[in-house]
Amino acid sequence: MNSRLAPGVSMSYHEGMAERERPLRGMDIIHDSRSNKGTGFTREERRNLGLRGLLPYQISSQELQAQRVMENFRRKENNMERYIFLRSLEERNERLFFRVLMDNIRELLPIVYTPTVGQACQQFANIFRHAKGFYITPEDKGHIRDILNNWPVEDVRIIVVTDGERILGLGDLGANGMGIPIGKLSLYTAAGGIDPLRCMPVMLDVGTDNTELLNDPLYMGWPHARLRGREYQSLVEEFVFSVQDKYPKALIQFEDFATPNAYHHLKRFRQAVLSFNDDIQGTAAVAVAGLKAALRISGTPLRDLRVMFLGAGSAATGMAHLLTRALMEAGLSEGEARKQVQFVDEHGLLISSRKDLTPQNIEYSVDSEARDFVSAIREFEPHAIIGATGVPGTFSREVVESMAAVQQRPIIFALSNPTDRAECSAAQAYEWSSGRAIFASGSPFQPLEYEGKRFEPAQGNNVYIFPGVGLGAISVAASRISDSMFLAAADALAARVKQEQLERGSIFPPLTELRNISLDIAEAVALKAYEQNLARYPHPDDLRELIQGVMYDPSY
Ligand SMILES: NC(=O)C1=CN([C@@H]2O[C@H](COP(=O)(O)OP(=O)(O)OC[C@H]3O[C@@H](n4cnc5c(N)ncnc54)[C@H](O)[C@@H]3O)[C@@H](O)[C@H]2O)C=CC1
Numbered sequence: 001m002n003s004r005l006a007p008g009v010s011m012s013y014h015e016g017m018a019e020r021e022r023p024l025r026g027m028d029i030i031h032d033s034r035s036n037k038g039t040g041f042t043r044e045e046r047r048n049l050g051l052r053g054l055l056p057y058q059i060s061s062q063e064l065q066a067q068r069v070m071e072n073f074r075r076k077e078n079n080m081e082r083y084i085f086l087r088s089l090e091e092r093n094e095r096l097f098f099r100v101l102m103d104n105i106r107e108l109l110p111i112v113y114t115p116t117v118g119q120a121c122q123q124f125a126n127i128f129r130h131a132k133g134f135y136i137t138p139e140d141k142g143h144i145r146d147i148l149n150n151w152p153v154e155d156v157r158i159i160v161v162t163d164g165e166r167i168l169g170l171g172d173l174g175a176n177g178m179g180i181p182i183g184k185l186s187l188y189t190a191a192g193g194i195d196p197l198r199c200m201p202v203m204l205d206v207g208t209d210n211t212e213l214l215n216d217p218l219y220m221g222w223p224h225a226r227l228r229g230r231e232y233q234s235l236v237e238e239f240v241f242s243v244q245d246k247y248p249k250a251l252i253q254f255e256d257f258a259t260p261n262a263y264h265h266l267k268r269f270r271q272a273v274l275s276f277n278d279d280i281q282g283t284a285a286v287a288v289a290g291l292k293a294a295l296r297i298s299g300t301p302l303r304d305l306r307v308m309f310l311g312a313g314s315a316a317t318g319m320a321h322l323l324t325r326a327l328m329e330a331g332l333s334e335g336e337a338r339k340q341v342q343f344v345d346e347h348g349l350l351i352s353s354r355k356d357l358t359p360q361n362i363e364y365s366v367d368s369e370a371r372d373f374v375s376a377i378r379e380f381e382p383h384a385i386i387g388a389t390g391v392p393g394t395f396s397r398e399v400v401e402s403m404a405a406v407q408q409r410p411i412i413f414a415l416s417n418p419t420d421r422a423e424c425s426a427a428q429a430y431e432w433s434s435g436r437a438i439f440a441s442g443s444p445f446q447p448l449e450y451e452g453k454r455f456e457p458a459q460g461n462n463v464y465i466f467p468g469v470g471l472g473a474i475s476v477a478a479s480r481i482s483d484s485m486f487l488a489a490a491d492a493l494a495a496r497v498k499q500e501q502l503e504r505g506s507i508f509p510p511l512t513e514l515r516n517i518s519l520d521i522a523e524a525v526a527l528k529a530y531e532q533n534l535a536r537y538p539h540p541d542d543l544r545e546l547i548q549g550v551m552y553d554p555s556y
């Protein structure tokens with residue numbers, strides 16, 4: 001039993017959580033999205049809360065309201081309209097929004113998340129209706145702790161923060177990137193069962209180098225070139241330590257930072273603060289899980305696995321790092337494991353003589369005659385290629401055919417988001433490999449038929465990982481997040497893949513299982529936290545029951 005408690009950290013998840021809630025009545029309750037039930041208020045509630053006369057007569061069950069929402073949703077003409085519709089629903093009736101999202105996750109995920117959320121970020125200023133989330137600019141320097149008091153919640157547990165510089169594969173979107181923390185946190189609630197009240201989306205609005213945005217009169221961010229260097233780092237530092245002071249139990253998820261900053265923040269804060277980088281670490285866990293499931297199809301032992309990454313930025317190097325750990329668990333030395341991983345980036349194979357390698361690249365650089373992607377594939381004969389470039393078309397026909405020539409069941413992960421940035425489509429991967437590819441993509445592709453056989457392409461996205469990691473970490477008040485937790489998360493995810501799914505070529509469990517997947521991952525992460533002496537709450541009698549007990553239920 002571990003009962004080390006940090007200052008400000010109480011003995012259990014619920015302790016200290018009660019917010020000073022003002023009793024609402026009448027129109028105020030209807031205008032309060034957290035309390036509002038719309039036509040769902042019962043006759044008695046209508047009498048007691050001063051609602052008589054303010055609502056149409058009929059009382060709708062939440063199920064009926066959800067049905068009405070989905071009918072309206074499906075009538076919308078395009079995905080942006082659907083996105084706006086869902087966000088507006090959230091502003092009116094938060095519980096109904098989450099009910100609908102949880103019950104229709106397959107249909108709604110591509111709207112609140114990739115690909116549509118990418119488009120929503122690009123048009124953020126045009127579709128803006130209602131402030132959501134917390135914005136920090138360089139003008140707040142020295143005052144961040146103060147202004148955090150403006151946030152109306154006393155006990156925040158999950159913060160997703162971005163500075164908007166690398167939004168999906170769409171580049172620098174400045175303050176418009178706020179759509180990403182908002183979207184990720186919707187999934188923390190829908191998949192990870194985190195009460196939305198405990199979630200805080202944050203935009204570190206340090207400007208943008210996107211001149212199109214700077215010249216757009218509708219752009220709403222701090223209208224300057226990006227703050228860089230020391231001033232930038234010290235703003236991030238002030239933010240992190242202000243959050244620690246105000247919310248000592250909160251987990252900070254860094255999201256969509258440009259790679260040098262992503263690694264800088266990870267290195268700077270991972271030991272000091274409960275935090276992780278989703279693009280580096282969450283993506284890594286989903287990739288390792290996907291690879292382990294794919295090897296069940298191809299029959300290759302994990303210790304033999306050779307992987308070639310296209311792209312050598314935060315996502316790819318994060319995956320390589322965790323994969324190396326997984327290979328070491330399978331019995332290889334670190335040196336042997338690294339030899340089974342290679343990278344190709346926009347300048348070709350990462351060879352030791354190159355002068356442009358980052359610290360994360362150098363350890364994987366090789367001595368080879370091959371330079372371009374296809375010749376590197378022919379020489380290395382990888383079992384898997386994993387794309388994280390943000391550049392569509394980079395898994396060309398020649399690339400896929402080369403993979404099909406060296407492997408009977410080539411593993412092809414085109415992980416870049418949104419859909420129009422994917423390295424190749426599902427149809428291309430199946431067609432160019434004569435139906436032999438084991439395929440996954442960051443954004444969803446529809447099921448398809450190839451030569452009479454039905455394929456259900458899997459979505460290899462960190463959405464399978466971060467909600468469970470966050471839930472597990474905060475359920476036991478972990479003091480930090482370790483690599484072993486991500487390996488445990490990957491194993492918990494891979495364990496949920498059933499044989500019949502593998503037969504349809506799908507290497508991740510159905511998205512409809514996201515809540516149970518997150519629960520499994522949370523349990524695995526929490527167990528690791530106890531094992532590594534990183535949990536600050538005492539060990540409960542039944543860990544799974546404890547975690548399940550804190551999961552948010554939007555029903556009324
Ligand atoms: N599926 C998922 O869960 C996730 C997907 N991603 C996606 O991964 C992509 C990359 O993200 P980061 O690694 O953070 O970006 P990054 O900018 O750090 O890395 C991009 C890498 O691609 C390389 N590259 C660019 N053009 C290339 C080309 N034509 N051929 C080969 N390599 C090329 C660059 O040299 C760089 O190494 C994004 O599209 C993002 O949406 C990121 C995180 C999670």
Ligand SMILES: CC(=O)C(=O)O
Pocket residue numbers: 114167168169256278279416417442461462463
């Ligand atoms: C999924 C994700 O985190 C990304 O594309 O950046």
Ligand SMILES: [Mg+2]
Pocket residue numbers: 168255256278279
């Ligand atoms: Mg991301």
